[in-house]
Amino acid sequence: MDLVPTRRALHALAEQVISPLRVQATGNEIALQPRPGGFGTPELPGGGWVGVSGTDVVRADGAQGAITSLRAAAAFVGLHSAQALSDEPVTLDLGAALELARVWERAWADLEAFAPGAEIHLWPEHFDVAIELEEVTYGVSPGDDRHAEPYAYVAPWNPPPPGELWNATGFTGAEGPAAEAPALWRAARAALR
Numbered sequence: 001m002d003l004v005p006t007r008r009a010l011h012a013l014a015e016q017v018i019s020p021l022r023v024q025a026t027g028n029e030i031a032l033q034p035r036p037g038g039f040g041t042p043e044l045p046g047g048g049w050v051g052v053s054g055t056d057v058v059r060a061d062g063a064q065g066a067i068t069s070l071r072a073a074a075a076f077v078g079l080h081s082a083q084a085l086s087d088e089p090v091t092l093d094l095g096a097a098l099e100l101a102r103v104w105e106r107a108w109a110d111l112e113a114f115a116p117g118a119e120i121h122l123w124p125e126h127f128d129v130a131i132e133l134e135e136v137t138y139g140v141s142p143g144d145d146r147h148a149e150p151y152a153y154v155a156p157w158n159p160p161p162p163g164e165l166w167n168a169t170g171f172t173g174a175e176g177p178a179a180e181a182p183a184l185w186r187a188a189r190a191a192l193r
Helices: 004-026 070-077 094-114 178-192
Strands: 033-035 038-040 051-053 056-058 064-066 121-123 128-132 136-141 151-156 174-177
Touching: 004 038, 004 051, 004 070, 004 094, 033 051, 033 094, 033 121, 038 094, 056 070, 064 070, 094 128, 094 136, 094 178, 136 178, 151 178, 174 178
Parallel strands: none
Antiparallel strands: 033 038, 038 051, 051 056, 056 064, 121 128, 128 136, 136 151, 151 174
16 A cells, blocks of 8 residues: 555645644644544634544534545635635545554554653644654654655654664654554663663
């Protein structure tokens, strides 16, 4: 299954539709969270949440509609700036969308276990689930321009000590398979103490 086209389309939805809708509703909050079958806002001030489930966009009242374009999705959820968005067709693969949803859900649970009480977010800019702890970011990315598959990472804010652990491509830090995230985070945390 090729996750890349679906990841890119969902990332555009997160950055240009879902997160801006949260800003519209709250005045400044951008962070998202995993939701059943996808991702979305936390509970909005007026009730409900907005996001993506599978290949549908979900409105705060619970109504769902197929995602056809960024503009159509934005208009469906009530984003004021919907007309400024692209009306180019968006193609999503349901299997890929659900696999990415599982990645975010597992990453969230793994981070809760790794650092109980830490504030976890699904950030729309990088589309990753992450925490900041002791001047280090720990997270899981669904992939990016350098990684076709999801991966776990550790990104220290200061240069890390020398060692083979710090193997990241495209940033200073450590990376590894998403399924092995807790082990990577523990090893990095021990190396940074």
